[in-house]
Amino acid sequence: MRPAVLLLFGVYYTYAGTHSLRYVYTAVSGDIDFPEFTAVGLLDDQQFMYFDSNTKKTVPKIEFMRKNEGKDYWDRETQIDIGTHQSFKVIIQTLKGLFNQTGGVHTYQRMYGCEFNDQTGETNAFKQDGCNGEDFLTLELKEMRYISPVQEGFLTVQKWNNDRYGLEKDKNYFSTECFEWLKKYLQNGKSSLEKTVSPQVSLLQKSPSSPVSCHATGFYPKEVSISWQKNKQDVDEDVDLGELLLNEDGSFQKTSTLNVKPEEWQKNEYECVVEHKSRTIRSVLKGDKIRTNSGSVPIGLIVGVVAALLLLVILGVAGFMVYQKKKGFKPVASDDGSNSSTRSDQKA
Incomplete structure (x- = not known):
């Protein structure tokens, strides 16, 4: 000891x-x-x-x-x-x-x-x-x-x-x-440990018919809430909340996926709401705001996922x-x- x-x-x-x-x-x-x-x-x-x-x-x-x-x-x-x-x-x-x-x-x-x-x-x-x-x-x-x-x-x-x-x-x-x-x-x-860093928020989609993910990364401290709203009302169903992951630089990332068909969110107003100590960020779900595989993927997501995988290897x-x-x-x-x-x- x-x-x-x-x-x-x-x-x-x-x-x-x-x-x-x-x-x-x-x-x-x-x-x-x-x-x-x-x-x-x-x-x-x-x-x-x-x-x-x-x-x-x-x-x-x-x-x-x-x-x-x-x-x-x-x-x-x-x-x-x-x-x-x-x-x-x-x-x-x-x-x-x-x-x-x-x-x-x-x-x-x-x-x-x-x-x-x-x-x-x-x-x-x-x-x-x-x-x-x-x-x-x-x-x-x-x-x-x-x-x-x-x-x-x-x-x-x-x-x-x-x-x-x-x-x-x-x-x-x-x-x-x-x-x-x-x-x-x-x-x-x-x-x-007292530092506060605001999250970067992106709407991500593998293909035009895939579920949409709201990805928050680069924030500190780790406490964060990610939720979805439909026409200003909270959405509790058809939502998959991912685990908190650690980025290489000591910040954190988290993802919430909305499992509704495109025609559903296209005819309604859906928002991803990210609440953090630093600020609250609201991202309206629209086609021109979504990044897909055909476009650029945020570098924070790439680095964060790689770092998280490496950490899991290190930790067993x-x-x-x-x-x-x-x-x-x-x-x-x-x-x-x-x-x-x-x-x-x-x-x-």
Whole structure:
């Protein structure tokens, strides 16, 4: 675990709401053309650090981390990530035997961190591990015990629940230390995290007969609402709202698709309404306002989609999507005696 830092109680955050510190580790085995281990740190869903097994170096991914943390900090982070990489390699080999699956591509992923709401005072912490995109072990923080939904995890659950020293380390990190680091980073990065950038909104269509999508991109912070109106009345049916995606520059994008036939929206007034902290944008659905494959596609959409796909690869593809949708928080495992390394990887 990282050494504790001074608690920043009393710091006033002008950007109110829920703030989070999250780390995602992903190990992959098999015939792959990307790093077999990656570590990603996210502060309020902005990537602020990155490590992979090819470069073997932990680096900052946001300016305030470059300015506020020195060489000793990044050297320490690098050594921890190198150690975690080695322990994850052992874990994957162990799990191959447990699940009797020696061939193919396998993933092992850990996500942990903490969050708090500076308006309600509510706090939460989480630690979870998954194997091949499925839950493997969970640390129940209220009871400070591990559970597993699969038989292959039972031996590890028993071993870890009998490790009182390890449980005390976890308790300290998730009740105190994680929040200390979160508040320190929020204070150091206040100017970056407080920024407000308006969305760019485009109406997109694959072909003249295809559904029309309202695409908002380049905005920050991430909170946005995209809705459709027909003759000034809200449309709730025939609408597919896409997931929030992260752009390469740390901004966000989101899409809402209207599934009505062209003759329907041509004889009525349809509008896409994008509401963001920065402003509200209303785009009237007309033929000359729609971009199709025959025309130019906004560069923000291309860059954003590519960046989002790369991020999903980095974060473990299917496993990350499962965790995001479930919003459950679960933890860690190994039956091979490597507990000391896998239990002490919590980052600053």
